Each structure stands twice: as structure tokens, then as C-alpha cells.
Amino acid sequence: MKKVKGIAIVLLSVMIAGCSDINSERQEDNSIAIKQETEENQRIQSTETMKENEPAIVTDNIADYSEYFQGINGCAVIYDDSSNAYSFYNKDKCEMEVSPLSTFKIVSALAGLENNVLENQTSTMKYSGVKYPVDSWNSELTLKEAFETSCVWYFRQVADMVGQENIRAMLKEIQYGNCDISEWNGSQTNPLPELNGFWLESSLKISPKQQIVILNHIFGNENNFNADNLEELKNIMYIAEPVKGSLYGKTGSGTDGKAWFVGFMEVDENKVYVAIYLDDIENKETVSGNKAKEIAIRILSNEV
Numbered sequence: 001m002k003k004v005k006g007i008a009i010v011l012l013s014v015m016i017a018g019c020s021d022i023n024s025e026r027q028e029d030n031s032i033a034i035k036q037e038t039e040e041n042q043r044i045q046s047t048e049t050m051k052e053n054e055p056a057i058v059t060d061n062i063a064d065y066s067e068y069f070q071g072i073n074g075c076a077v078i079y080d081d082s083s084n085a086y087s088f089y090n091k092d093k094c095e096m097e098v099s100p101l102s103t104f105k106i107v108s109a110l111a112g113l114e115n116n117v118l119e120n121q122t123s124t125m126k127y128s129g130v131k132y133p134v135d136s137w138n139s140e141l142t143l144k145e146a147f148e149t150s151c152v153w154y155f156r157q158v159a160d161m162v163g164q165e166n167i168r169a170m171l172k173e174i175q176y177g178n179c180d181i182s183e184w185n186g187s188q189t190n191p192l193p194e195l196n197g198f199w200l201e202s203s204l205k206i207s208p209k210q211q212i213v214i215l216n217h218i219f220g221n222e223n224n225f226n227a228d229n230l231e232e233l234k235n236i237m238y239i240a241e242p243v244k245g246s247l248y249g250k251t252g253s254g255t256d257g258k259a260w261f262v263g264f265m266e267v268d269e270n271k272v273y274v275a276i277y278l279d280d281i282e283n284k285e286t287v288s289g290n291k292a293k294e295i296a297i298r299i300l301s302n303e304v
Helices: 002-053 101-114 143-148 152-162 164-174 208-219 227-237 289-303
Strands: 059-062 074-080 085-089 246-253 258-267 270-279
Touching (some): 074 208, 085 208, 101 143, 101 152, 101 164, 101 246, 143 227, 152 164, 164 208, 208 227, 227 246, 258 289, 270 289
Antiparallel strands (some): 074 085, 074 270, 246 258, 258 270
């Protein structure tokens, strides 16, 4: 009887031990399942967060704008902010860095406003009395007048008063082309020192596509610039031309058939940016900033 009782006790102990093992295994399985479910939920949440933060897909289109260039060698970039789509004419040229010429006056004016060298569009610089080859430069000019007539001596003074360090800091902030202002006084393109600068056939270079990116940064929603200064900048950039919306921009003319127009057309809440660059020494007599602007207006009027 004692033997039977001993066997029963042993069996009961085994059963109890077995139940404990099973319960432990079940608890372990449950822990693993909960852990896996938690990790999966975290992965899904992380993926959704990544999708929210991902930039919209940029579309690149190759366009044929040759009819607007009328045989002049050059390129064009159009960027529609609402659709996040680029259109390129001669895309390789659109990605080559060249001198910004007088289109840099957009950034010069902004630098002057941001650094309190310029107060508004009526701000003047001191006229030296020198007779310059452009008649409209031979007087004391306001910022708006200097911008419209592309007066080099005015913006030479602005750059010098803002200073190299502040100009360099702004260029790095907006990632302007190669950001190279090492030839601060220019490369002596013109005989008078006040008609030279790093932005005129000198060290600073930028591509047409980069021009678009810079303008979109300056006039987009994510910048650190003073809103009043941006409004002043828009005012001096305004161009009264017949397009679908309001047109803003700046021309630039160089030597040997080089010229620019960069700007944007604003229609309701949307902006369509444009950069035209011409480089045609064989047609240098007809190439100018105004010709580049004319091409831009025709493209914006007919293709956008």
C-alpha cells in the first residue's frame, strides 16, 4: 500500500511539474506574441511617419521650346510649384554652372535689406558724379530704380556695405551655386572698379536649375527671411508684362552673347518659376537680358 501511495505521489508530482512547464511555455509564447505584435505596430507607425515626411515626387519633363529661342543657343527651366514638376529645354545646359551676372542683384538686394544696409525700395546709395556709359546710372538712384536699370555701381556699394562675411553666410544658407566670392572685386571685366564684382564673369557661378531652387527657397514657405523684406524684394522684381498672372524677375546681360532671365509667375496661390540662359557668341548682337525675358514670357504664356 505504501508502494502504491509512493507511485501516486510521484505521478502527481510529474503531472504538477508538467502543468508548470506547459504554463511556462504558454506564458513564454504569449510574451513572444505580444512582443512581435508590438514590434509590428511600431514598424507600421514608423513607416507611416516616414511616408508623411517624405518629399513629394519630383517629375522631370523634357520639353521642346526651340520655336521660342528662334535659333539662339540656350536653355530653359520651368518649375511648377503646385505639381512639383520641372520642364527642361536642353537639360545638360540647365545643370551647368555659369556666372549669374545681374540676376545676382536679387540676392544682393535681399542681403542689403536683411542686414539693414537698405531699408526699403526707396533707399539710395551715394552717387559719385562719374559719368557712366548707361545714362540712367548717372544720378542718385533708389533701390527700385537701381534694380530696374541694373545699376552695377549701386549694388557694388550694397555688397561692400553688407560685407564679405555676411554675403558668404547668406550664400551658404540658401546654397547659392558654388558660393565662391573669392574674387570679391571681380575679374576686371569693366575698366572702372565700381563696375566689377564676384558676380560678373568672375568666381561666383550657378546653374539655371539652381537659380530656380534658390528662388523657390527665398519665396517659399520655409525660410528665415523677414516678411517685410521679402515684400520689398517682390515689389522691385515686379514686371508689368501680359502673362496669366503677376510676373517677377531679373534680367542679366554679359559679354560674348551671354544673357539671363530668372523669375516667377504668380497665379492665385501658385508660383511657376522660370530660368532662361542664353550663350551664343555667333548671335551676340541679338542676345541680351531683354531677349531672355521675351523668351520666358512667350513660354509662360503659351506652355504653362
